[in-house]
Amino acid sequence: MGAGGRMSDSSEETKDLLKRVPIEPPFSLSDLKKAIPAHCFERSVIRSSYYVVHDLIVTYVFYFLANTYIPSLPSPLAYLAWPVYWFCQASILTGLWVIGHECGHHAFSEYQWVDDTVGFILHSFLFTPYFSWKYSHRNHHANTNSIDNDEVYIPKRKSKVKWYSKILNNPPGRVFTLVFRFTLGFPLYLLTNISGKKYGRFANHFDPLSPIFTDRERIQVLVSDLGLLGVFYAIKLLVAAKGFAWVTSMYLIPALGVHVFFVIITYLHHTHLSFVGIW
Numbered sequence: 001m002g003a004g005g006r007m008s009d010s011s012e013e014t015k016d017l018l019k020r021v022p023i024e025p026p027f028s029l030s031d032l033k034k035a036i037p038a039h040c041f042e043r044s045v046i047r048s049s050y051y052v053v054h055d056l057i058v059t060y061v062f063y064f065l066a067n068t069y070i071p072s073l074p075s076p077l078a079y080l081a082w083p084v085y086w087f088c089q090a091s092i093l094t095g096l097w098v099i100g101h102e103c104g105h106h107a108f109s110e111y112q113w114v115d116d117t118v119g120f121i122l123h124s125f126l127f128t129p130y131f132s133w134k135y136s137h138r139n140h141h142a143n144t145n146s147i148d149n150d151e152v153y154i155p156k157r158k159s160k161v162k163w164y165s166k167i168l169n170n171p172p173g174r175v176f177t178l179v180f181r182f183t184l185g186f187p188l189y190l191l192t193n194i195s196g197k198k199y200g201r202f203a204n205h206f207d208p209l210s211p212i213f214t215d216r217e218r219i220q221v222l223v224s225d226l227g228l229l230g231v232f233y234a235i236k237l238l239v240a241a242k243g244f245a246w247v248t249s250m251y252l253i254p255a256l257g258v259h260v261f262f263v264i265i266t267y268l269h270h271t272h273l274s275f276v277g278i279w
């Protein structure tokens, strides 16, 4: 059979996967909510805060170990130790970013102002405009997988597949696409709405007048921008005190690593052929 046999096997598998996609929802959202025990909807500010404190302590431990021991390592070991630190720190910071995401869904506590305050602080320090992304992300949840109304990870009509997608549809092309997506995907989405919903004009997450947002949301988009400006100013002071290399290796690389991890996670959530999005 050779390669031809494998191809037909994989196309059979593809058909099986597609068969599992329900045409009509098998149950409604309210059915799903009714099936979940009531206590699962209780939001404990103490338990949620524990996760924040836990992750901050682990972040500090990683920082302390890197700051204390890596500079004294001989150079070949230091070159190995820095990427290990970046990976570990970006992993735990991704946990904090996800708590910020939960705040955006009002899942942190019973108090909206607590959720927004915690989410605003966590996301600003991880270079995410909290309110701006919270609102576009809410639209994504409300319209997941809708060809016409989803905000991001929008399924494409066959006729809309771009010419370069066909050129890149091979192993090196896919590696290039994935690396591009994982590194530049989130910043370019925030800045240019790349691969996002088509609004008929330029849209980004930092412009309070952007068509992504409603009139009621525009002030908070501005607040998100001010949060990021505050963080940039703090980084400027930190660079003046500790130097650019120190700030880059201790903070900037792990914080930008969060974007890489976050895009990998969401990409995997939106890729499976029988995908029904929940993120």
Ligand SMILES: [Zn+2]
Residues within 6 Å of the ligand: 101, 105, 137, 141, 278, 279
């Ligand atoms: Zn979400």
